[in-house]
Amino acid sequence: MSTRLLLARHGQTAWNVQCRYMGQLDIPLDSTGQHQAALLGRRLAGKKLTAIYTSDLLRARETASAIVSYHNCPLINEPRLREMDFGAWQGMTYPEIQKTDKLNLEAWEADRLKNAPPGGETLCQFSSRIEAVYRAIIQAHSEETVLMVAHGGLLKILVCLVLGLPPERYWQIQLSTASLSEIWVYPEGGSLGLLNDTCHLMEEADPGRK
Secondary structure (H helix, E strand, O other), X not given: OOEEEEEEEOOOOHHHHOOEOOOOOOOOOOHHHHHHHHHHHHHOOOXXXXXXXXXXXXXXXXXXXXXXXXXXXXXXXOHHHOOOOOHHHOOOEXXXXXXXXXXXXXXXXXXXXXXXXXXOOOHHHHHHHHHHHHHHHHHHOOOOEEEEEEOHHHHHHHHHHHHXXXXXXXXXXXXXXXXXXXXXXXXOEEEEEEEEEOHHHHOOOOOOOO
C-alpha cells in the first residue's frame, strides 16, 4: 500500500522578490506568480488526482485554482498547511529584523526548535502541525495520488519528516516558487521521487521545447 504525494510550492509574490518574511500574512501572487501557476497547472493537467489540498492563504489558493480547473476532484482548503507563523517579524526583511530585534533573532537562530519569533511559532510547534496534517491526509488517501499546494518552509519540513530527517535540517532543501516535488509514502517510510522540478516554467523561455 502506498500514497503518492505531489508537492507544489505557490507561485511568486512581490514579497518573495523583496525577501520579506510572509509567514501567515495573506499576500497575493504577483503577475509572474500568476503566470507560473498557469504553467504549473498545465504541467499537472495529465495527472490523475484524487484530491487537491491547499493552504488557505491567498498565494496558495490562487496557485491551486490554476491547477484544479484541469481536474475533476475536490479542492480542500486546509489551514494547517499555512506557512510558519513569524509573529512580529512578518512583513520584515532579515536586515530589518537584525536592526530592530537583534536579541530575539539571535535566540531564535541559536535554537529554532524551542525559541519562536515574538508572537510566532517554534520550529517544534510548526513541525508538529505539519506532521498532524500529513498523517491525516495519508490515512484518508491510501493507494491514491494527492496534490498539496503550500509554502516553501512547510514543504521543506514535510520532506524532512517523510524521509526521517530532523526538521532543523530543512535549510538544506531548496524549493523554488511554483516548483513540483513528489514523494511516495509506504508503510516502511517515504521515497523521494522528484524534488524542486521547475522544467514547466522554462517551456516558453525555450522555443525548442515541446
